[in-house]
Amino acid sequence: MRATAVGNVVVGVDGSRCSLRAVAAAAVEAEQRHVPLRLVYAVRDDDTSQRIDAIVAGATRVARFSTTGRSGLIITVTITDEPAAEALLDEARDASVLVLGAGAVPDRLGPVAAQVQEQAEGPVLVVPMVESRV
Numbered sequence: 001m002r003a004t005a006v007g008n009v010v011v012g013v014d015g016s017r018c019s020l021r022a023v024a025a026a027a028v029e030a031e032q033r034h035v036p037l038r039l040v041y042a043v044r045d046d047d048t049s050q051r052i053d054a055i056v057a058g059a060t061r062v063a064r065f066s067t068t069g070r071s072g073l074i075i076t077v078t079i080t081d082e083p084a085a086e087a088l089l090d091e092a093r094d095a096s097v098l099v100l101g102a103g104a105v106p107d108r109l110g111p112v113a114a115q116v117q118e119q120a121e122g123p124v125l126v127v128p129m130v131e132s133r134v
Contacts, residue, residue, distance in 0.1 A: 008038040011099040015055040018101030022127040027063035035087035036074040044107035085115040097123045
């Protein structure tokens with residue numbers, strides 16, 4: 001694994017509750033590191049421009065509401081036709097950390113999270129769907 005970069009915090013966005021939890025965690029991480037937050041959305045075959053806009057706008061709102069607001073967090077967006085795992089791995093190459101939602105099934109990573117976690121060259125933070133109760 002390579003050393004931690006000083007680049008963006010990258011987070012995958014797909015509109016699911018789990019991905020919005022990941023966005024919230026990524027926004028806090030970006031704010032603490034004083035680096036930009038990059039939202040990455042991989043377009044699906046059945047997407048419309050309205051759906052994409054709504055998902056990105058919702059994720060941006062979650063990011064803004066998850067931070068103190070004092071840091072002036074910069075949020076950038078990548079919308080790509082690449083498959084989700086490839087897009088996230090590409091965007092994460094120069095990132096400080098890559099943040100992913102674990103997926104909707106408890107105690108099991110979704111296919112994108114599993115592939116990305118296995119192939120990522122840098123740090124990956126996987127956010128579970130539900131808070132663990134320890």
